[in-house]
Amino acid sequence: MSDAKGAGQRARPISPHLVGGEHILFWRWHLTMFCSMMHRATGVFLYLGAIVGATWAFSLASGPDAYGLFLVIIGSIIGKLFLFGLTFSAFYHLANGIRHLAWDMGEGFEPKTADTTAAAALAFGAAATLAVWVIAALTGGL
Amino acid sequence: MSGYRTPLSRARGLGSAKHGVGHFIGQRVSAVALIFLVLWAVDSALALAHTDYENAVLWLRSPWNAILASLLIAVASFHMNIGMRVIIEDYIHKPPTKAALLILNLFVAVLVTAAGVFSILKVALSGGAY
Numbered sequence: 001m002s003d004a005k006g007a008g009q010r011a012r013p014i015s016p017h018l019v020g021g022e023h024i025l026f027w028r029w030h031l032t033m034f035c036s037m038m039h040r041a042t043g044v045f046l047y048l049g050a051i052v053g054a055t056w057a058f059s060l061a062s063g064p065d066a067y068g069l070f071l072v073i074i075g076s077i078i079g080k081l082f083l084f085g086l087t088f089s090a091f092y093h094l095a096n097g098i099r100h101l102a103w104d105m106g107e108g109f110e111p112k113t114a115d116t117t118a119a120a121a122l123a124f125g126a127a128a129t130l131a132v133w134v135i136a137a138l139t140g141g142l
Numbered sequence: 143m144s145g146y147r148t149p150l151s152r153a154r155g156l157g158s159a160k161h162g163v164g165h166f167i168g169q170r171v172s173a174v175a176l177i178f179l180v181l182w183a184v185d186s187a188l189a190l191a192h193t194d195y196e197n198a199v200l201w202l203r204s205p206w207n208a209i210l211a212s213l214l215i216a217v218a219s220f221h222m223n224i225g226m227r228v229i230i231e232d233y234i235h236k237p238p239t240k241a242a243l244l245i246l247n248l249f250v251a252v253l254v255t256a257a258g259v260f261s262i263l264k265v266a267l268s269g270g271a272y
Contacts (some may be wrong), residue, residue, distance in 0.1 A: 038219075040229060043222070043225045043226075043229075044226070044229070046218075046222065046227055047222045047225070047250075050215070050218045050222055050254055051250070051254055052216060053183075053214075053215060053218075053254075053258065054253075054254045054255075054257045054258035054261070057202075057211070057215070057257070057258045057259070057261035057262050057265070058257050058261045060195070060198055060199065060202065060261065060265050061260075061262075061264040061265050064195045067195045067198065068195065087184070090180050090183075090184065094159060094176075094177060094180055094181075097173050097176075097177070098177070098272035100173075101170065101173065101174070104170060132184060132188065133190055136188055136191055136242075139188065139191075139192055140192045141188060141191030141192040142191070
């Protein structure tokens with residue numbers, strides 16, 4: 001379109017998409033933007049977690065051998081890394097979901113409030129994840 | 143915007159997507175339920191992390207555990223189906239691909255619910271594989 005631009009024509013205004021032509025990020029990186037992306041990413045991670053959760057119940061219903069295999073896979077390094085990511089995803093998505101519920105009631109849109117609650121959601125996700133894994137380690141769950 | 147809509151269109155309240163606010167409300171109501179169910183699930187996972195097959199079966203035979211585990215899998219599937227639907231609708235614009243992914247998304251959510259709830263009931267009512 002740009003080559004069709006005649007003399008005296010200015011560049012047309014564009015709507016604020018996240019990314020535009022030639023993969024330029026239109027928006028400046030900001031904590032609230034990062035939190036919004038993380039909400040989606042952790043939601044996808046929890047989608048996988050629900051499939052693993054159903055697999056847990058399925059293997060338990062299939063008997064000791066199937067359940068033993070499940071424990072071996074979930075107890076492996078990759079399994080534990082997945083569970084660690086799942087723990088953070090659950091706590092972060094929960095905390096950020098409460099931000100969303102507040103927004104739905106018209107609360108928390110002021111930039112300062114939005115920044116504070118964004119940082120709080122990330123901090124809660126990290127702190128609760130560490131707490132759960134320390135408890136798991138102390139109670140012999142690892 | 144609303145100035146351009148006919149009175150009948152406003153009364154139907156379905157908007158341009160033709161399905162109203164059902165998904166919006168459903169996503170939020172399930173979110174409220176999941177706050178409690180997910181916290182319960184983390185606590186349960188900590189308890190189950192250091193037990194073997196027999197103890198896991200015993201745990202799931204407790205009525206409250208079986209009820210809450212079934213609710214968790216059903217409500218989570220409902221919630222994640224809507225969430226993934228929004229992601230597909232946001233990023234996939236080719237109609238056949240979009241339709242295929244939306245159907246796949248629905249099938250995954252229903253299969254997770256069916257497999258999860260059936261497995262939970264089987265263990266809870268019969269004590270596992272025996």
